[in-house]
Amino acid sequence: MAWYAQHPAPDPILVKELTAKQEELRQQVIIQKPDFKLKWLAGCDSSFIGEKILSVFVLLKYPELELVEKVYHYGDVELPYIPGFLAFRESPNLLKAYALLQQKPDLIMVDGHGIAHPRRLGIASQLGVLLNKPTMGVAKKVLTGKYEEPAPVKGSTSPLMSKVEQIGTVLVTKDKVKPVFVSPGHLMDQETAAALALETAIKHKLPEPTRLADHYAEVFKAEVR
């Protein structure tokens, strides 16, 4: 690790504008037990190539977890990456990729956080509000909150806490591997999100939806070059 700052100082004016927008959107987030009958489960992810962004959506049939669709959109990125504001950088292109899905999903698993965010509006929550669709976040690293490292045994968990409120679940999806951070995005609740993440993490650390989205992001990337 270098000695200099990992994150360049962001434009304070931009941060102020984006923060205001987040405060507005967070009011629309609904955390509740989903009422859907899950049949179509989607996963999404984005990768970058210089100044361009490639977003992918995969659709799986639940509970078979059989891949039935995979689409992507390749476009320009307007904003830089600023911790806490990831959604503003990736959402525009993700929405364009989502529009290409023939069959719309009942739930979307997003790689990133849901409400486990400084202002409770991670990319999974923001995407959920914009699409008015149930979403949940599965992140590989923590953004905010405190937790105790769960035992490296599949199924073990630990609550991710912000003060006294739980904002996520630190979940070990496979033996002997670091945990993932699961949190509800929108029209979803913590318990269901954690249960689905564990249930769909079949042979790998990441649940199939996000793992496949991640995988195809690399495949399609080679295609656009």
Place this chain on the structure above:
DNA sequence: GCGACAG
């Protein structure tokens, strides 16, 4: 004031 900091 000093770190931390999704992808």
Place this chain on the structure above:
DNA sequence: ATCTTGTCGC
């Protein structure tokens, strides 16, 4: 996220 080699364990 991306840049990058070899290497350890299942």
